[in-house]
Amino acid sequence: MSVDCREALQHFMRHLAAAVSTVGLYPITHSQVGHLCEQALASLADAMGEAPEIKIIRIDDELVADGLPLERSMYVGRLAEMLKNGGVGHIRIRRQVADHELLALIASLAKKGKGNKELCSTENIRLGQVEVRNVRTEEGMKIAGWASGAAGVGISAEEMALFMEMYENVSRRKRLDVVGLSEIVTVFIDAFVNDADPLLALAPLRAMDEYTYTHSTNVCILNLAQATAMGIEGAQLHDIGIAAMLHDVGKLFIPEQILNKTEKLTPAEWDIIRRHPVTGAHYLLDVPGVPRLAVVTAFEHHMRYDLRGYPRVKASGAWRPNIASQMTAISDSYDTLRTERVYCRAKDFQAVEAILRRQAGSQFNPWLVENFLRIMARHHAREERSGTGEAKSP
Numbered sequence: 001m002s003v004d005c006r007e008a009l010q011h012f013m014r015h016l017a018a019a020v021s022t023v024g025l026y027p028i029t030h031s032q033v034g035h036l037c038e039q040a041l042a043s044l045a046d047a048m049g050e051a052p053e054i055k056i057i058r059i060d061d062e063l064v065a066d067g068l069p070l071e072r073s074m075y076v077g078r079l080a081e082m083l084k085n086g087g088v089g090h091i092r093i094r095r096q097v098a099d100h101e102l103l104a105l106i107a108s109l110a111k112k113g114k115g116n117k118e119l120c121s122t123e124n125i126r127l128g129q130v131e132v133r134n135v136r137t138e139e140g141m142k143i144a145g146w147a148s149g150a151a152g153v154g155i156s157a158e159e160m161a162l163f164m165e166m167y168e169n170v171s172r173r174k175r176l177d178v179v180g181l182s183e184i185v186t187v188f189i190d191a192f193v194n195d196a197d198p199l200l201a202l203a204p205l206r207a208m209d210e211y212t213y214t215h216s217t218n219v220c221i222l223n224l225a226q227a228t229a230m231g232i233e234g235a236q237l238h239d240i241g242i243a244a245m246l247h248d249v250g251k252l253f254i255p256e257q258i259l260n261k262t263e264k265l266t267p268a269e270w271d272i273i274r275r276h277p278v279t280g281a282h283y284l285l286d287v288p289g290v291p292r293l294a295v296v297t298a299f300e301h302h303m304r305y306d307l308r309g310y311p312r313v314k315a316s317g318a319w320r321p322n323i324a325s326q327m328t329a330i331s332d333s334y335d336t337l338r339t340e341r342v343y344c345r346a347k348d349f350q351a352v353e354a355i356l357r358r359q360a361g362s363q364f365n366p367w368l369v370e371n372f373l374r375i376m377a378r379h380h381a382r383e384e385r386s387g388t389g390e391a392k393s394p
Helices: 003-023 031-048 074-085 099-109 147-151 157-171 178-193 208-229 234-246 249-253 267-274 276-285 292-300 323-337 349-359 366-386
Strands: 053-059 062-065 088-094 125-129
Touching (some): 003 031, 003 062, 053 074, 053 178, 062 074, 074 088, 088 178, 099 125, 178 208, 208 323, 208 366, 234 323, 249 276, 267 276, 276 292, 292 323, 323 366, 349 366
Antiparallel strands (some): 053 062, 088 125
């Protein structure tokens, strides 16, 4: 989005917030409300440019458009608060939006009281609600390996299909939809904030071709659990989630016959595997809207705590991997060890716990390992109390 378009979007926010405030004083049919609605539509058209639609998502008290956060202002902050009070997580507005549709949105946002769930979607204005539902596993879901668990924390089947499509687009050298990823991360964060158990969304792998998105989502959930336990929140927590989703993006450029090979890899094939952190980081550098933390995490997540992993860096004594990279290394290894693969059987929780403790201080940050295992122990205790047992625990 150009500077002019972003400035026009700020004007749209200002007019929209002012219209909502005005409805608190006058009827929706008042001329001042209509005038502000007209100004908002004009600014919105300028903000869209040639795009067919514009998508705005709320991340806590911030608004993001086209994958980039909007500059904080009184009006942006006020609108974010209105969306939050209305339970609105994202808005998608199409170019064909009419004045009566925008007036309906204004009326919906003007409703008093926190927790108002009366969303008012129209043909050209789609409002999405960040929702947490206590849904247990449904074996009939076939869209993705994590479909049933993800549904339990508010991920719809449509969003899961879009997520898989995003990764397929990357492998075909198409543009990555950062906004779509951001929405999924926002749903998981909201589940943590609302004291749900997002770890229920961790799912076993049901098909080899689902590995990339299943694994990436599991690592995201595990990273958010680690970060939340350390008190990390807001935009930083969101960036950690995005970084986790994209940590293995470099593997999308590796031939499937190498990734799924059951025999021992040749030295040349190992070289290709070891290049995926650099490949992924280079790819993400060229994607607009990707947090810099995602680039760093993609590059560092196989370096190891003792820097004996890959890629190797010069002057390694002065290099310390980012904490998000260190968390990702733990989540990545945990999910890999717990997953049934063509070349390796899945390990139970006790076996994985022993491996993580043994590698603490060398492959992994020992403090982060303890934090991670405390989280997983609490989750397993909760699973046992609910009677689900090891068979459905992550």
